[in-house]
Amino acid sequence: MNLFWQTPVVVLAVLAWLAAPPKSIGEAAQREALRRQATPKSRAFLTNFGQPPAGTPPSVVTLPPDPGEPPVTEPPVVAPPPVEAPKQDETWWRERIVKARETLASDEAMAAALETRINGLRRDVVKFDDPARRAKLRQDLQQAVGDQAQLHKKLDEDRAAIAAIQEDARRQGIPPGWIR
Numbered sequence: 682m683n684l685f686w687q688t689p690v691v692v693l694a695v696l697a698w699l700a701a702p703p704k705s706i707g708e709a710a711q712r713e714a715l716r717r718q719a720t721p722k723s724r725a726f727l728t729n730f731g732q733p734p735a736g737t738p739p740s741v742v743t744l745p746p747d748p749g750e751p752p753v754t755e756p757p758v759v760a761p762p763p764v765e766a767p768k769q770d771e772t773w774w775r776e777r778i779v780k781a782r783e784t785l786a787s788d789e790a791m792a793a794a795l796e797t798r799i800n801g802l803r804r805d806v807v808k809f810d811d812p813a814r815r816a817k818l819r820q821d822l823q824q825a826v827g828d829q830a831q832l833h834k835k836l837d838e839d840r841a842a843i844a845a846i847q848e849d850a851r852r853q854g855i856p857p858g859w860i861r
Contacts, residue, residue, distance in 0.1 A: 774859040778846055785839040792832050799825045 703709035802822040809815050850860050 769853075771859045774850060774855055778843070778860045781839065781843045781846055785836070785843060788832060788836050788839055792829070792836060795825060795829050795832060799829060 699712060699715075703712060799822065802818055802825060806815060806818045806822060809818065847860055850857075
């Protein structure tokens, strides 16, 4: 009689212990060992029984051309029709300047994110004492600084592209409102 009321308590205690997050790696290992003991062993086996044996793939053999046959000639290449230049109206100019400004804004955001990463890497290089980790951080920092230099060149090119669009519009007499 005494055993009947203890069984539910023990079951609830074990379930509560399993439901709670483990406090250490050792406790997680104990739970995993208990789970493996409680689950039945797998009975399924994967085989290729009944399947045709996988042979070697056939090799491709190319034969030399028969001297008795006439040589194969390529059909003449037809040039594509000339592509008309897009009409340079107000929408074309607006789209052109908007694309250039969006590219510049995207590259500036990337530069800001890269600057944040560089600052974090500089902080971490000084913070850690482990020589292997410090060497890896220095390598990452050097890569990020190189990427930053390339990104600054790209930013200069983006700014030059915007200036070129504005200069081109000025030379062609385009109203300034089209490129604002």
